[in-house]
Amino acid sequence: MRASRDQALTGFRTDAASPGPLALLSEAIADIRSRRPLVRYLVEADMKRRGSDTLLGNFWWVMDPLLQMAVYVVLVTVISQRTIPDYPLFIFAAILPWKWFNAAVIDATVSLVEQDRLIKRISFPKIVLPLAATTAGVAGFTFGLIPLAGIMLLYADRISPFLLFIPLVAVVQYAFTLAVALLVSAGNVFFRDLGNTTRHLLRLWWYLSPGLYSLALLDESGIFRDLPVLRVLASANPFAVLFEAYRSIIYGSVDGPPGPPDLVSLAVLMTGSLLFLALAMMVFKRLEPNFAKVL
Amino acid sequence: MSDVAAVPLAAFDDAGQPDDFAMLVEDLGVRYDLRFNRKTPIRQSISAALTRQPTRQFWALRHVSLRLLHGESLAVIGPNGAGKSTLLQVLGGIIRPSEGRVEARGRVSGLLTLDIGFDRQLTGRENARLGCAFLGLEDSVTRQIMPGILEYAGLGEFIDAPLKTYSAGMRARLGFAIATSVDPDILLLDEVLATGDAVFRQKSKARVVELVRAAKAVVLVTHDMQWVTEYCNRAILIEKGAMIMEGDPQAVVELHRERTAEARARAEAKAVAAGADAKALVGR
Numbered sequence: 281m282r283a284s285r286d287q288a289l290t291g292f293r294t295d296a297a298s299p300g301p302l303a304l305l306s307e308a309i310a311d312i313r314s315r316r317p318l319v320r321y322l323v324e325a326d327m328k329r330r331g332s333d334t335l336l337g338n339f340w341w342v343m344d345p346l347l348q349m350a351v352y353v354v355l356v357t358v359i360s361q362r363t364i365p366d367y368p369l370f371i372f373a374a375i376l377p378w379k380w381f382n383a384a385v386i387d388a389t390v391s392l393v394e395q396d397r398l399i400k401r402i403s404f405p406k407i408v409l410p411l412a413a414t415t416a417g418v419a420g421f422t423f424g425l426i427p428l429a430g431i432m433l434l435y436a437d438r439i440s441p442f443l444l445f446i447p448l449v450a451v452v453q454y455a456f457t458l459a460v461a462l463l464v465s466a467g468n469v470f471f472r473d474l475g476n477t478t479r480h481l482l483r484l485w486w487y488l489s490p491g492l493y494s495l496a497l498l499d500e501s502g503i504f505r506d507l508p509v510l511r512v513l514a515s516a517n518p519f520a521v522l523f524e525a526y527r528s529i530i531y532g533s534v535d536g537p538p539g540p541p542d543l544v545s546l547a548v549l550m551t552g553s554l555l556f557l558a559l560a561m562m563v564f565k566r567l568e569p570n571f572a573k574v575l
Numbered sequence: 576m577s578d579v580a581a582v583p584l585a586a587f588d589d590a591g592q593p594d595d596f597a598m599l600v601e602d603l604g605v606r607y608d609l610r611f612n613r614k615t616p617i618r619q620s621i622s623a624a625l626t627r628q629p630t631r632q633f634w635a636l637r638h639v640s641l642r643l644l645h646g647e648s649l650a651v652i653g654p655n656g657a658g659k660s661t662l663l664q665v666l667g668g669i670i671r672p673s674e675g676r677v678e679a680r681g682r683v684s685g686l687l688t689l690d691i692g693f694d695r696q697l698t699g700r701e702n703a704r705l706g707c708a709f710l711g712l713e714d715s716v717t718r719q720i721m722p723g724i725l726e727y728a729g730l731g732e733f734i735d736a737p738l739k740t741y742s743a744g745m746r747a748r749l750g751f752a753i754a755t756s757v758d759p760d761i762l763l764l765d766e767v768l769a770t771g772d773a774v775f776r777q778k779s780k781a782r783v784v785e786l787v788r789a790a791k792a793v794v795l796v797t798h799d800m801q802w803v804t805e806y807c808n809r810a811i812l813i814e815k816g817a818m819i820m821e822g823d824p825q826a827v828v829e830l831h832r833e834r835t836a837e838a839r840a841r842a843e844a845k846a847v848a849a850g851a852d853a854k855a856l857v858g859r
């Protein structure tokens with residue numbers, strides 16, 4: 281009744297020496313490739329868990345970004361008396377990707393610490409845990425496309441074929457998110473304070489990124505006039521690139537219809553994110569042998 | 576510490592065929608860095624750095640060498656906190672040695688836990704699937720062995736209820752069923768024989784015996800000395816991270832008993848002395 285012996289008979293060899301950076305990287309990739317089913321189960325489990333506690337279940341995946349949008353619409357249009365045309369769509373294009381990033385990073389932070397018992401007792405590639413946290417966010421993002429479609433119907437003149445660029449921008453975001461997720465999950469094992477810090481840093485990051493506003497609006501307001509270096513910093517923010525790209529294909533601009541995203545800056549961000557991801561994988565694999573001891 | 580019996584390090588240097596082993600442990604050492612383990616507030620860390628305190632380190636195991644042959648069943652005994660579980664963690668590839676090396680030939684699987692992959696919101700069936708994936712089983716294998724796991728766990732229709740509705744005994748049954756479903760070449764067991772009610776204990780003991788027979792090599796941590804002498808053909812005694820003795824189970828158990836009795840006598844003497852002091856204090 282037990283497993284037939286159709287799996288490769290593997291052994292292992294360990295000693296105190298740590299492999300070189302490239303060996304660590306290839307180990308990380310092999311870990312991910314060999315444990316894809318596990319990641320899939322973890323993602324499914326995560327989705328089920330989110331849906332099972334509440335009356336509305338997975339309907340919250342749809343409601344959540346809408347309610348958040350409503351809050352910001354009230355905040356910005358009523359309280360600060362700003363008028364940006366079709367503002368609900370304007371911010372929804374940023375809320376949707378941000379919710380994914382935010383949830384992925386917060387979930388990843390605790391992904392290793394939460395499974396301490398497992399890590400201390402079973403040998404498995406720990407990288408699957410933050411990977412699953414990041415990937416589960418893709419599901420939320422995809423569900424979020426439903427309310428997006430609903431809002432788009434209200435602003436039908438902004439519907440364009442450029443919407444087909446969404447998956448491309450999402451891929452860039454995924455690479456960047458995974459890198460951040462790996463680093464915070466491993467870091468939180470050693471410094472639990474990171475969990476507390478991350479939430480606040482994420483909030484700050486959201487307000488500093490052109491989500492509720494656009495870089496063009498900032499240019500108009502003239503706050504960069506005296507300090508051009510701020511303009512450079514603002515556009516170097518990965519979420520400036522991502523938000524501007526999403527907005528360009530979903531909303532367009534304040535006075536114009538949607539258009540293609542800035543492919544050059546997306547390509548730069550993708551290259552940077554992949555390098556960052558490779559670095560994050562190396563760091564993660566370097567720290568991994570200590571997890572069982574520290575947890 | 577090692578005055579009682581010299582660890583026969585030489586035993587595996589002249590063991591004839593150097594390649595015929597299931598697991599080889601050479602001069603193994605595991606060091607814990609207490610800097611991260613005991614949560615130190617940053618204030619203390621800074622003052623420690625300023626006053627140049629050496630980083631606090633602790634060797635959970637040191638200079639342990641072992642050679643596990645195919646067909647062997649090795650018992651690891653010793654008092655609490657001796658480093659037995661750490662040894663199993665290293666043998667299972669969970670912890671990397673800080674010193675020395677470990678080599679395993681064949682699939683190593685450990686019953687170091689009975690609650691694998693347990694997620695309280697998921698059903699028993701889903702947990703079983705998740706547990707198998709954590710253990711590294713492929714999908715096709717999992718599908719094949721799932722009926723067996725469910726049957727052994729014997730949870731009836733509860734198998735499709737969320738785990739949070741389970742009793743501790745039901746969780747243990749399911750965990751045991753999952754953990755023993757892997758078919759390893761080298762089996763690591765950590766005190767798994769002492770859980771559950773009498774019926775389950777009987778059943779699990781039978782299952783472990785079956786696994787021990789099927790596996791090519793077994794390493795077992797236990798306090799059940801009867802088990803050691805009955806089912807193991809070799810034993811090692813570990814105390815405070817050092818290997819005190821290796822050899823015939825009967826002899827090792829005997830030594831362990833003596834040393835435990837000595838330690839107890841010492842502790843009692845201390846307690847008596849302390850009691851006398853206390854009396855003296857009261858009398859004053």
